[in-house]
Amino acid sequence: MTGDDTQVMLHQALQKHQAGDLTGAAPLYQQVLKASPQHPDALHLLGFLLHQAGKSAEGLKLVDAAIAIAPQQASFRGNRARILHHLGKHENADAAFRMALTLDPSDPIAVQDLAAARRANGLIVAAAPLFRHLLSLSPADPAALLAEATSRIDLGHHDAARTLLRKCLVTSPALIEATNSYAFLGITALTFDEARRWFRRTITAQPRYAAPYSGLAELYYLEGDIDACLNASEQAIALAPNDPQIQVRHSMRLLTAGHIKDGWRNFEWRLKRSDAVRRPGLPPRWQGEPLAGKRILVCAEEGVGDEILYASMIPDLLSANASVVIECAPRLLEVFQRSFPGCVVHAYTRSGDRFRPAHDYNWLPQDPPVNFAIAGGSLPALLRPDIASYEHQRPYISASPERVRDMEQKLAALPPGPRIGFAWRSKDVNPFRDLHYTRLQDWQSLLTEPGLQLVSMQYGSGWEQEISDARQEFGARLHVLEGVDMTNDFEDIFALAASVDCLICPSSTLAWVGGSLGKPVWKFGIDPIFLRLGTERFPGFPSLKGFLKLAGAPWKQVTNAVTAEARALRASL
Incomplete structure (x- = not known):
């Protein structure tokens, strides 16, 4: 076979390959390699074909052979990275992508694939500059605009994401991923009617797309319309029955509606999410077998x-x-x-x-x-x-007696009045989670009420500055106990929770700290809460009392109700 014959056959193989005819392309690549065993293009293309045919490890060897012959070919490096990513060798794939971009920095496909791989592996921050670079290469490309908007949503930059999505929708109004993401941002912005319109617009464009039905379910949930929520959620599941995230959200909606058995059964889908803990080497899963002697x-x-x-x-x-x-x-x-x-x-x-x-x-x-x-x-x-199975539950955690004595001494040094542990948000914040949490400014009436000794039980970062700002802004009275670590030392956390008269907190770790001790907990948040299991209480946790509002309502009605409860506590002591 002459050199010209080899190139003709390689071209024929490539045409079949690009048309998706892997079975027809493979023998042609093999004939080229029989005539020219060191042909780098044939090695590379046959290697990638084997990867596409499900033989990734075998294909990687051929791609590596091609790179050994032609190490400066960026496309070879890029496809090597894609195979490595598929094989789960993420660090090696990242390095291979970076080498491909060193050889050809302007290759948008390599940039996009590296960014997508990093995002899929949870490297959200590391992926962000790549999405920005991709957009700089193609500033008017709807796919690049959508990718950068998605990256901004990951980072919690929702205003920037909305701007990018608007630009995207001007040029590609029917791009359903963009319309759906724009609708989702309407939820976090509390513009529910706008979100509804965009979800429905997405469904009109693509009735078989599950995401907007799940989005509508979330919207109805936040509006308190559980029947409509379940209907939309079931439509999403019918379209994407193997999507763990949709199934887990559905489980919470079932529990909210009081469908306890089905809800907890569906909750098992959380174990199939990509970010679920991997647990190699476990014994067999317990399925309810008798446990005596086991x-x-x-x-x-x-x-x-x-x-x-x-x-x-x-x-x-x-x-x-x-x-x-x-x-x-x-x-x-x-x-x-x-x-x-x-x-x-x-x-x-x-x-x-x-x-x-x-x-x-x-x-x-x-x-x-x-x-x-x-x-x-x-x-x-x-x-x-069922609800009856919660009735026998009793407090099950005990605080350290020594730590409790230390906390009681610290609290005894405060002025007269009920000692109330207080947190206003969770540790992790982002625009969607922030719907469920408050700012200290929302609690001005409570924090300026005389005769109440509020003790900060806030954890995480940034709370010291928030307290300082509230003290300056409106004279907030909130004690911070010296030497108490509310973020890392759970002996401190449980001891302080056991020592105060009650706790005020959102739906966060502190609520279950107090509930596990049997301490009064005034839990504020967004109605509905799935762990109420279709009731007006928290089954199994009788010391928890909910102070709830719909997502679109102001926090004032909740904070006023909690303040009134605190006044009643002060009067009773």
Whole structure:
């Protein structure tokens, strides 16, 4: 075969390859390589074809051979990166993409694929400059505008995202991902009617697209229309039955409506999300088998608040005569060891990041071995099928007596009046979560009410400046106890919660701290809350009292009601 014949056959193979005829292209590439075994283009293209045909590891060897012959070919490096990403070798893929861009910095496909790979792997901040660079290469390209807008949404920059999406929709008004994202931003901006119009516009353009139905379900949920919410949610599931995020949101909507058994069963979809904790080496999953004489591991959920919440069912396992092993966050180790003295309690070691976390279980006891394992959040599906199954639940966490005495001494030094633990937001904030939280300015009536000794139990970062600003702005009276770590030291957190007369907090970890102790908790937030399970209370947590509003209503009605309750507490003491 002459050199010209080789090029003709390579061109024929490439035409079939580009047309999707992998079966027809492969033998032509092989004939080229038979005649010219070191032909870099044929090695590269056949390697990528094998990857597309499901033989990625085999294809990678050929692409690597092509790169060894022609190391300056950016396209070879880019396709090597795509294969590595598919194989789960994300760090190597990132390096390969960067090499491709070093060779050809203006390749928009390589920029886009590297940015998308980083975003898929949870590297949101690292992906952001790539999306900006992509937009700089093609400033009028709707796909680039949409990608940058999505990146801005990831970062919580919703105003910038709205501007980018408007530009995108001017040139591509039928781009359904853009119309749906624009609708979603209407939810966080509390422009519900506008969000509804854009979701419906998306559905009109593409009736088989699940996302806008799920978006409408979220909108109806925040408006308190549970029937409409469930209807839209079921439509989303019919279109995307294997989407874990849609299924998890549906589980919460079912629980809100009081469909407890189905809701907790659906909640299992959270384990299939891409950011769920990977747990290699676990014993068989507990399916409800008799536990007498058996050993069961309760695996930690991802959030500390969830760990505390679902620990409420550990006494049920002990009552079934099981030997219980508890995995928990390191910050909860001493608290759980004291509260569940008959259990083995072990702090997990978490690798990865919050988007791809992983635990190892080399530490599991072997004598006797662990028979079953189950994630804490999966216990309700087996142990809490109805409201009646919550009625026997009692406080289950105990604070350190020594720490409680220390806290009581600190509180005794305050002026007369009820001691009230207070937090106004969660640690993590973003435009969607912020709908559920307040600012200190919303609490001016409470924070200036005489005779109330409000003690900050806020955690996270930035709260010191918020308190300082509120003191300057309107004379807020809020005590900060010296030497108390409300972010990392859960012995402090539980001890202070046990020492105050009551807690005021949003739907956050603190609510379950107080509830697990049996302390009065005035929990403010957005109605509905799925853990009320279709009732007007929090089943299993009788000390929790809700002060709720619809998302579009002002916080004043809630803060006024809580302030009135605090005045009544002051009068009763």
